[in-house]
Amino acid sequence: MARTKDPAVRTLLIERAGRMLRTREPITLRSLVAGTGVSTMAVYTYFGGMDGLWKALRQEGFTRLAARLATVPATADPVHDLAALGAAYLGNALDNPDLYRVMFDATFDLEDSGAADGTLHHLVAAAERAESAGRFAPGTDPLEVAVQSWTIGHGLASLVATGPLPSPALAHGVPLLTALFTSKGDTPARCRRSVETAWNRLARE
Amino acid sequence: MARTKDPAVRTLLIERAGRMLRTREPITLRSLVAGTGVSTMAVYTYFGGMDGLWKALRQEGFTRLAARLATVPATADPVHDLAALGAAYLGNALDNPDLYRVMFDATFDLEDSGAADGTLHHLVAAAERAESAGRFAPGTDPLEVAVQSWTIGHGLASLVATGPLPSPALAHGVPLLTALFTSKGDTPARCRRSVETAWNRLARE
DNA sequence: ACGAAAGCATAGCAACGTTATGTATTGTGC
DNA sequence: GCACAATACATAACGTTGCTATGCTTTCGT
Numbered sequence: 353m354a355r356t357k358d359p360a361v362r363t364l365l366i367e368r369a370g371r372m373l374r375t376r377e378p379i380t381l382r383s384l385v386a387g388t389g390v391s392t393m394a395v396y397t398y399f400g401g402m403d404g405l406w407k408a409l410r411q412e413g414f415t416r417l418a419a420r421l422a423t424v425p426a427t428a429d430p431v432h433d434l435a436a437l438g439a440a441y442l443g444n445a446l447d448n449p450d451l452y453r454v455m456f457d458a459t460f461d462l463e464d465s466g467a468a469d470g471t472l473h474h475l476v477a478a479a480e481r482a483e484s485a486g487r488f489a490p491g492t493d494p495l496e497v498a499v500q501s502w503t504i505g506h507g508l509a510s511l512v513a514t515g516p517l518p519s520p521a522l523a524h525g526v527p528l529l530t531a532l533f534t535s536k537g538d539t540p541a542r543c544r545r546s547v548e549t550a551w552n553r554l555a556r557e
Numbered sequence: 558m559a560r561t562k563d564p565a566v567r568t569l570l571i572e573r574a575g576r577m578l579r580t581r582e583p584i585t586l587r588s589l590v591a592g593t594g595v596s597t598m599a600v601y602t603y604f605g606g607m608d609g610l611w612k613a614l615r616q617e618g619f620t621r622l623a624a625r626l627a628t629v630p631a632t633a634d635p636v637h638d639l640a641a642l643g644a645a646y647l648g649n650a651l652d653n654p655d656l657y658r659v660m661f662d663a664t665f666d667l668e669d670s671g672a673a674d675g676t677l678h679h680l681v682a683a684a685e686r687a688e689s690a691g692r693f694a695p696g697t698d699p700l701e702v703a704v705q706s707w708t709i710g711h712g713l714a715s716l717v718a719t720g721p722l723p724s725p726a727l728a729h730g731v732p733l734l735t736a737l738f739t740s741k742g743d744t745p746a747r748c749r750r751s752v753e754t755a756w757n758r759l760a761r762e
Numbered sequence: 763a764c765g766a767a768a769g770c771a772t773a774g775c776a777a778c779g780t781t782a783t784g785t786a787t788t789g790t791g792c
Numbered sequence: 793g794c795a796c797a798a799t800a801c802a803t804a805a806c807g808t809t810g811c812t813a814t815g816c817t818t819t820c821g822t
Contacts (some may be wrong), residue, residue, distance in 0.1 A: 560817080560819050561820080562821070585808080586809075586811085587808080587809080587810090597811090601811080606810075606811075607811090616805095721808055
C-alpha cells in the first residue's frame, strides 16, 4: 500500500555514526548523510530526528557490550568469571570510549533501561554460581553483588575512559573487586588469585 | 589605558548558568544573557565563547564540591571521616546532578585537572590519618585508598544521579566502602560501624 | 588632557536541526 | 491488472544556534 522501508539504510546510518564517533568527527545531520546517497529526511523516517539517532546509538552500544560479555566463558572458578566480566566490561568501555560516554550521557528513558538490565544479568548469573559453589556466604544476594561490581566497573571506566584518571589506574580494579568478593565470604588469597587471573586478560589487550 | 573588566558580570553569568542548569533550561548564548542587561559579547570578553563558559562552570562545580568536603569535620574516627567524605561527595552530586554531569562530561583538559586533584586531597588526608591511627595496615598507600574510594563514589554518583539506578541504590555505598576499608586492615565490625554512622548523614538529607 | 586600548552593543553570517512541500514508488482492494 | 492511496524520500526554506565583524563608548596611562 506504500513504499517500503529499507532496513539496510538504518544499519548503514548507525554504523556510519559509530564510525564517526570513533574518529571523533562531530556527528551532524548533514555530515552524517553526506556521501551516503540518502538525504537528510532519511534520518527522520528511520529515527524521527537526531535524538532518535542518538538513542539508537546508545542501544547499539549496549548490544555490543552484551555481545562482548557473552564471549566470556563460564569456567570452574565463578569468582574468576565475575572478575572476567568486569574486565570485559572495562575492555569494551576503553575500546569505544566515545560510545561508552554516549551510553550513559543522556538522561535515561525507560525504553532502553531493559538493555542496561540485560548487561547486569551476566553479572547476576555469575554471582549466583559463585554462591552455590560456596565461594560466597549462603544468603548472599546475587543482584547486590552484581550492582556493586557494576558500580566499581562503571566508576573505573568512566574515570579512565572519559575522565581525569590515566589508564594505569585500571589496575585498581583488582584490589577493589578482591575486597568486595572477600567481603562476601570468599577466601582472601584464593579470591585475589581468581581476580588477578581474570584481570590479565584486560592488561593483555 | 582601557576600559576595565567588571568581575561581577562574570560571577553573575556563572551563577545564572548554574541556575538554568538546575531548572533544566537549555543554556544558549542568547538565553543566558537575556534579561541580564549585558549583551552576547560579554560571554566572549569574559569566557572567550560558550566553551569557556562550560569550562568555567565545571570549575565552579569542583569549587563547590571542595567547599562541601571542607565542611566534613575530622573526628577521632578517621575511617568514619573517610566514609563521611564519600557521603558528602554523593550528597553534592545528588543535590546538583546536572552540574555533576557537566563536571565529568567534556574531555578533560589539563587546566582544571588540578581542581579534581584538590578534591582527591581531602580523601588522601583522611586515609593518611586512618593509617597512622592504626586502622589501616602499615605501608598502605593513602593515595591508593583515596582513588579507590573515589572510584566507588563516582560510580555510585554517576549511576544514580545521571544513570539507570534508583536512589535507594546509594545504600550500596556502605558495603562497598566497608569491604574496601576492611581489606586495608580495619576490623570488619568496627569498620562497618564507622561507615554506617557516616552514611546516616546522607540518608538524613 | 588627549589618545590608544579595551569593553561591549548591534548586526550579520554560516551551520545546525527541523519542517513544509512536492515527487516518486509500491503494496493493496477491486 | 489497474487505479488509488499511503509511504519513502529529495529539495528547499525557516528559526535558532554560536560566532565574528564593525563601530561606538569608556577609561586608564602618559
